[in-house]
Amino acid sequence: MTAPRIAFIGAGNMAASLIGGLRAQGVDASAICASDHGAEQRAKISTEHGIQTFAANAEAIVDADVIVLAVKPQVMKAVCLDLAAHIGANQLIVSIAAGITCASLESWLGPRAIVRCMPNTPALLRQGVSGLYANQQVSATQRQQAEQLLSAVGLALWLEQEQQIDAVTAVSGSGPAYFFLLIEAMTAAGEKLGLPRDTAAQLTLHTALGAARMAVASEVDAAELRRRVTSPAGTTEAAINSFQAGGFEALVEQALNAAARRSAELAEQLGK
Structure with a gap:
């Protein structure tokens, strides 16, 4: 499978971990970009991983196959509402924010292919484990893309029901x-x-x-x-x-x- 183009919205620790894991797997820097409101964080992640960064979220997602929402849960609604008009029909949304359901994301973004993930902090050492849930709009190829992404920092396990994310949070997230x-x-x-x-x-x-x-x-x-x-x-x-x-x-x-x-x-x- 050809490596997808991945845009990270938010360039904090978990995003940096995923980017580092992808780069270690051989994904070219040109296939990854990130946006962040902090100039210092953008400079840090660009220097460490050689990827392009943006101050504006909408600029980062142009031509991306996968959009990784890696912002704090408290600002997710505002970020999604701002991005909604810029997201294409074939772009996959991967959310790694705790506590944000697919229904909430769909209410802010419209009907989209969404994978909701619950990674844990050992992902920072690429020793993590993540639970993944895909809504009905996610294709088989997009499932592979999401699994490749989370596998870059550890074990990725698919869930059959979204409410199982709460159990994943209880067992491995916390x-x-x-x-x-x-x-x-x-x-x-x-x-x-x-x-x-x-x-x-x-x-x-x-x-x-x-x-x-x-x-x-x-x-x-x-x-x-x-x-x-x-x-x-x-x-x-x-x-x-x-x-x-x-x-x-x-x-x-x-x-x-x-x-x-x-x-x-x-x-x-x-x-x-």
Whole structure:
């Protein structure tokens, strides 16, 4: 498939990550451009990636096959209303803004081919995972284009229903913060057990990294991996029993439900 011409509306961290990932995959700089209201941000992204930049959003989307809406959710409505008259019938809209539904985008832009995405912050290191949902106007070729775009920064998974975006937000969108919280707690506990703080932090960080790599590389699920490293009456079993006695699994479910509910609430608020 010929590389599409991609225009980024907004040149912040996530846009820069996607652009960097595309360039690393061999996409020519001439096939990518970006617009941003900040002159400093335009200069930075142009210097780093060799792409053309624009101050005006409407200028950036001329001749683009894919338009990536990478602005903050709070300004999305104004940006879309300003762009609506300039978007062609065959241009694909890819939104990476949290909480903005396809229905909201269609109300501001008119009937369009739209892919809504929920990437997460590890995308900044090209280790992200994204949930993607396409509306009915999106063609098979455009689905490939959107998948290629998000795959530049990690794993891209298609969703069958748009409301599943709320679950993706709860699991992977907000998920990195859950692991950061666990890292904080384990580091603090290690320090209380007598380790120097730096040692406790390094032990925790590299244990998290190693466990994640084992889980990703394994042919069995996480539950089986846990069983394999939990010797009867051993130290790991003592810790796991303590976690479960405190309602660990139920607390995780409660937390993800809270995140999913908040995602739906924000979509309703931001879509007005």
